[in-house]
Structures are given as C-alpha cells and as structure tokens.
Amino acid sequence: NVGKRITFFRTAKNYSVNKLATLSRKAIADIELGNKNPTIEILSYICEALNISLREFFDEQTNGQFCDDPLIAKVYRLTPKQREALLVFLDSILE
Secondary structure (H helix, E strand, C coil): CHHHHHHHHHHHCCCCHHHHCCCCHHHHHHHHCCCCCCCHHHHHHHHHHCCCCHHHHHCHHHCHHHHHCHHHHHHHHCCHHHHHHHHHHHHHHHC
C-alpha cells in the first residue's frame, strides 16, 4: 500500500504532512489515506523529499508489521551516509 509506506517513512523521519507537502497537504493526505494513487513522478518527488530511493520505498522489508518496528523507523531517520556507516559498523561487529 503506497499510502501506508509514505506514512511510515514520513513518520520515521518525524516529518509532518505539512513539511512533506510542498505539493499540497491535501494531496499527501489523500495518498496516505489511499484515496488517490500518485504518479511515479509524484512518488519519486516524495521519496526525494524523504531522502530515500524508490527501491527503498518498495523494499519488501518495510511491509506489514515490520514497518511498526521502532528500530527500523530510527534507521530511516538516518541520512544515506549515516546508514552506510551503520552498515559498516554492523558488519565489523558481526564478523
């Protein structure tokens, strides 16, 4: 569900609908509620605003109950560079 994914990533980054919605607050709310489907262009813009890739957006790991994991939400608050550093760190302690 595209709307639920937007909500997940938006809240994980502590963004309000208003902060994300340079498109329009109503458009973001309608997409999150499932009332409208975004075009790939709009979805790409939303992902850019959330500092995530389309690939991350559609990653199966962010489906269902996994989206409710507070640890995953914290990871998505990190910048891409911070996430990369975290992965390097985790790889070093898991070897």
